[in-house]
Amino acid sequence: MYKTKVRGVLIEGNKTHGQITADVMRPMEQKTPKWWFATMGLATLGMLAGMYAIVNTVVFGIGTWGLNNSVAWGWGIINFVWWIGIGHAGTAFSIFLLILRQRWRTSINRAAEAMTVVAVICAGLFPLLHMGRIWLAFFIFPYPNTRGPLWVNFNSPLFWDVVAISTYFMASATFWYIGMIPDLATVRDRAKSKVKRAIYGFLSFGWVGRAKSWLRFETAALILGGLTAPLVIAVHSIVSMDFATSVMAGWHTTVFPPYFVVGAIFSGFAMVLTLMIIIRKVFKYQDYVTRGHLDAIARILTFISLIMGTAYATEIFVAWYSAMEGEIYTFFHNRIAGDYTGAFWTMVTCNVVFPQLFWFRRIRKNLTMVFIISIIINIGMWFERYVIIITSLTKDYLPANWAHYSPTLTEVLIFVGTLSIFLIGVLLFIRYIPMMAMSELKGILKETRKD
Amino acid sequence: MSKSTLNIIGIFDDEDKLLGSIKSLQSKGILIGDVITPYPIHGVIEALKLKTRIPYAALFYGVFAVVATFAFLYWTSVVNYPLRFGGKPQNTLSFVVVIFIMTINITALFTIVTFFLRENKGPGKVADIVHKELTNDSYAILIQKKEGMTVDDLSNINILLKETGAIEIVQKEVKP
Numbered sequence: 001m002y003k004t005k006v007r008g009v010l011i012e013g014n015k016t017h018g019q020i021t022a023d024v025m026r027p028m029e030q031k032t033p034k035w036w037f038a039t040m041g042l043a044t045l046g047m048l049a050g051m052y053a054i055v056n057t058v059v060f061g062i063g064t065w066g067l068n069n070s071v072a073w074g075w076g077i078i079n080f081v082w083w084i085g086i087g088h089a090g091t092a093f094s095i096f097l098l099i100l101r102q103r104w105r106t107s108i109n110r111a112a113e114a115m116t117v118v119a120v121i122c123a124g125l126f127p128l129l130h131m132g133r134i135w136l137a138f139f140i141f142p143y144p145n146t147r148g149p150l151w152v153n154f155n156s157p158l159f160w161d162v163v164a165i166s167t168y169f170m171a172s173a174t175f176w177y178i179g180m181i182p183d184l185a186t187v188r189d190r191a192k193s194k195v196k197r198a199i200y201g202f203l204s205f206g207w208v209g210r211a212k213s214w215l216r217f218e219t220a221a222l223i224l225g226g227l228t229a230p231l232v233i234a235v236h237s238i239v240s241m242d243f244a245t246s247v248m249a250g251w252h253t254t255v256f257p258p259y260f261v262v263g264a265i266f267s268g269f270a271m272v273l274t275l276m277i278i279i280r281k282v283f284k285y286q287d288y289v290t291r292g293h294l295d296a297i298a299r300i301l302t303f304i305s306l307i308m309g310t311a312y313a314t315e316i317f318v319a320w321y322s323a324m325e326g327e328i329y330t331f332f333h334n335r336i337a338g339d340y341t342g343a344f345w346t347m348v349t350c351n352v353v354f355p356q357l358f359w360f361r362r363i364r365k366n367l368t369m370v371f372i373i374s375i376i377i378n379i380g381m382w383f384e385r386y387v388i389i390i391t392s393l394t395k396d397y398l399p400a401n402w403a404h405y406s407p408t409l410t411e412v413l414i415f416v417g418t419l420s421i422f423l424i425g426v427l428l429f430i431r432y433i434p435m436m437a438m439s440e441l442k443g444i445l446k447e448t449r450k451d
Numbered sequence: 452m453s454k455s456t457l458n459i460i461g462i463f464d465d466e467d468k469l470l471g472s473i474k475s476l477q478s479k480g481i482l483i484g485d486v487i488t489p490y491p492i493h494g495v496i497e498a499l500k501l502k503t504r505i506p507y508a509a510l511f512y513g514v515f516a517v518v519a520t521f522a523f524l525y526w527t528s529v530v531n532y533p534l535r536f537g538g539k540p541q542n543t544l545s546f547v548v549v550i551f552i553m554t555i556n557i558t559a560l561f562t563i564v565t566f567f568l569r570e571n572k573g574p575g576k577v578a579d580i581v582h583k584e585l586t587n588d589s590y591a592i593l594i595q596k597k598e599g600m601t602v603d604d605l606s607n608i609n610i611l612l613k614e615t616g617a618i619e620i621v622q623k624e625v626k627p
Contacts, residue, residue: 017489017588018587038500149531151527151531154528154546155539160548160552163552164552167556171556172558175566182489190583190584204578205573205574205576206573206578207578208578209585210486210491211485211486211488211492211495211501212485213501214490215501216569216570217463220562224559227559229579231552234551296517304596320565334590404479431538442490443490
């Protein structure tokens with residue numbers, strides 16, 4: 001069925017295999033542009049600011065954050081969930097489309113997977129720092145110890161998180177790297193300088209491209225893909241259980257796992273869209289990342305946005321239907337109305353209302369609009385995590401416990417730091433790694449050509 | 452490490468010509484040593500009748516991972532340090548989550564290690580490059596030069612490769 005011509009031409013401009021290599025390798029072979037250095041400088045400054053904040057947190061403790069006894073989770077966890085969400089797209093994109101045999105993934109999967117790897121690193125920083133005494137972080141792993149030996153709590157979602165996210169990081173990084181090996185071999189064979197040939201020769205693991213290697217390569221990739229696909233769903237379900245298994249009003253609900261998984265894919269796809277529009281424009285990759293590609297992502301976002309709307313509505317309905325005072329208070333007096341109205345309605349507008357504009361073909365065709373909406377979605381998804389965490393924690397069941405939360409400079413700077421790390425990752429990626437999977441593009445070239 | 456052997460190598464610049472050449476070589480009873488392509492071509496894999504047992508290995512690892520993880524969880528929570536809290540069972544259903552994730556973790560890791568071991572590849576492994584363009588836009592058919600081959604056999608192979616569209620024919624020592 002997948003052979004039907006729904007998508008049209010996937011690579012435009014009647015390219016040859018040689019042209020694909022030349023086009024994809026161009027940014028790596030050209031002189032580094034000035035804007036790259038400028039952006040890198042800016043990102044490094046941001047990262048230094050983040051490092052200052054991290055040192056501050058480690059040296060002085062979590063007291064440097066704006067947390068208190070009631071609001072024990074603040075920006076740290078908001079940003080952790082936000083980054084994990086973004087980190088979902090790469091694998092979701094790449095793997096779901098791989099096992100569904102959607103050929104249009106080939107132009108985008110490499111960048112999306114790279115994004116995943118960096119985003120998961122950014123995400124992992126937050127819970128690590130949140131532990132306070134980071135030098136005891138290894139306590140979370142089950143190992144024979146002198147405390148009994150006291151094992152970790154295998155029934156806690158917080159432990160599941162550790163297992164799931166480290167597995168997710170390992171699996172997506174491996175999947176990304178393995179997919180890259182044939183392309184690194186191409187870089188090695190084209191390299192003019194000895195140093196470059198040596199480095200890419202080392203990284204390409206001795207790849208030659210024998211028939212048997214390709215068979216094993218594709219089989220291993222498919223197995224890895226098949227294994228990682230349920231992992232994508234498991235990771236964010238587990239993240240949602242950090243909330244859902246507690247008894248906080250606004251958290252204790254069964255809709256959380258699907259709601260979080262969909263939300264994660266939503267924000268991740270939006271980030272893919274943002275990045276691909278920039279990469280396409282800057283490197284003139286219009287023939288590879290066609291309007292058809294961007295159109296397909298925009299359509300997916302419209303659909304996911306509707307699911308998000310349904311999830312929000314379900315939460316509100318269940319709160320009302322439960323007739324439980326705490327739930328009703330949280331939803332109707334602390335989110336829809338009350339102190340956090342602004343954040344709640346920002347979330348709804350950004351995630352449910354704006355993406356609906358993609359129903360109009362004219363808006364999907366207008367890349368400036370698509371770009372703006374993709375950023376709006378990520379802002380909306382940040383606010384979603386803010387709403388979930390802050391509104392529930394500031395006003396819990398005992399009004400005596402009610403507290404206010406605002407982030408300190410340290411927390412904000414850590415977030416800025418992770419944004420900068422992400423940017424640095426992307427910049428290194430576009431400079432030193434073939435941005436698109438050349439071997440996969442060549443594989444689909446023949447069947448999607450115009451003739 | 453197996454020793455390198457002398458190969459007759461036909462270089463092609465077109466996928467269809469490559470497939471055609473493989474077919475005519477096989478119909479003449481000539482044994483094709485290997486085919487090198489810049490991207491996976493299923494026609495080549497089918498023509499050479501190649502098979503892989505990686506899926507069986509993965510299945511085995513998966514079963515092992517389920518058993519091993521459950522055994523570990525059972526041992527820690529029931530045997531080694533049983534904690535009683537809230538009357539909850541020590542051997543609980545929620546082990547499923549950790550078992551599920553660890554199955555993915557162990558299977559993925561072992562499958563990849565198997566892939567690299569079978570392929571004899573790893574960081575820093577020096578590639579035996581037959582031709583520079585084979586990772587770009589050319590294809591190669593490798594035919595091992597055996598001791599019993601006569602001059603006629605060799606010229607036949609050469610002619611056949613040329614006829615079926617090889618743009619270049621070289622002889623080179625290649626590791627199998």
